[in-house]
Amino acid sequence: MLKYQQTATEIEAYIERHALQQGDKLPVLDQLIRQFEVSKTTMTKALELLERKGTIFQVRGSGIFVRKTNRKGYIELFSTQGFKQNLVEHDIQSKVLSFELIPCPEEIIENLGSPPGEMVYAIKRIRYIDGNIMCLEESYYRQTIVPYLNREIVEQSIFEYLETALGLNIGFSDMYMHVGKLPDSIAQFLELEAGDPALTVETIFHLTNGRPFDYSVITYHYEHSQFVVQANGLYL
């Protein structure tokens, strides 16, 4: 683990240990540097990371303050997959509806940039959050990049397997979101009525080297999912 990531984790632990709340002030930068025994660069990067994550905000001339949402039960939309809720990890279960290795379907090719005839793992599963149906997920993994998957892995967290067991470096993703009426074919999986509202999120995941390896379509159960995003201005 990189030093600035490690430092960020330690600062999070510090916040937790001291039970700091929204708006509470952290030690001054110089103090943090001495306290955690890192250089200014490293501390700055650690703080920047936490700022992007929404854990703190920094005010020049004033100090470094913790940032917390006061709402509970929201899913963090950008938790690099792996549905995390505010502070609390929740109980996520998966029921695998289908799992097969097939030639990449036409309509997926453009999203994954697959060469013709490439094989992909096609997985359909229902995901539960604390016992409630959260979403239906259909995902496609390029076998060229993910050489092996099995039903057991797919019942757990696929991404954790990719990162730890396969050592893949997940980089960035393009997400496309829209709202619409549920078609009957999907409604039945979510135990909802056709025509009910639904949020659909298509995501193309890339490795750090830019190669797309996973295309997924997630349809959320509108009653069992709400999202929080702690954003930082992009300016420019």
Place this chain on the structure above:
Amino acid sequence: MLKYQQTATEIEAYIERHALQQGDKLPVLDQLIRQFEVSKTTMTKALELLERKGTIFQVRGSGIFVRKTNRKGYIELFSTQGFKQNLVEHDIQSKVLSFELIPCPEEIIENLGSPPGEMVYAIKRIRYIDGNIMCLEESYYRQTIVPYLNREIVEQSIFEYLETALGLNIGFSDMYMHVGKLPDSIAQFLELEAGDPALTVETIFHLTNGRPFDYSVITYHYEHSQFVVQANGLYL
């Protein structure tokens, strides 16, 4: 404008000028440093900014590559307000339904952290994208921070006024999203039926110093809005 922001803008111009496409390689770091005549720190920060923005991605040992979505017509969800679409700014119009200065309503107080009795500008407007109804927006601005607003400003871009005319520094925001069925009261503004699907986004905007100044609830027209987010892993 800061040097690294300026540099980032110039690199964007470079990409545009050379008509670089998805996956095309930029000059190597050292070359960029010489070419744009900045230090390594500045160039790195500029590139990091563009990476967060989703304009490029960097691969160690390999190079810097441009990143572009191939889909058109999606609204960038995190364009620091000011609905921007992929590359193209679109024609945004606003119809002001109501504009008043009132004591902060009960249910808004907790979101804005207003002291009791504080006055807020309450604005309700419909926003059109290329002539189509995009969303209904209800927003509340604390008069303590935004001392003056008028109907004319509100018909244009409020945020631009805040930043340029008032010199406010917009920092970060908390967004809460959920999907549901339209109540009749809102459906009529969007020219939809009650029960139709809708995405509702509540946002609390803060200044760089952490003070919340704007709470807004936006209900999107499900047929005239879809969103793109180009995310970068957060790790940790």
Place this chain on the structure above:
DNA sequence: CATTATAATTGTACATGTACAATTTATCAA
């Protein structure tokens, strides 16, 4: 010709240091 080992390329991590801008605190005048 394919494979493996080696070297060159290229971006990232990290350290140190200077200057500065936004904020807060202290000081002083009215």
Place this chain on the structure above:
DNA sequence: TTGATAAATTGTACATGTACAATTATAATG
């Protein structure tokens, strides 16, 4: 007490430099 002014505090911008890890290109080997 109030309000302006100066000083101290504190984070950010920016420059330079070293070391290193991931990738790619090259050379050596069978």
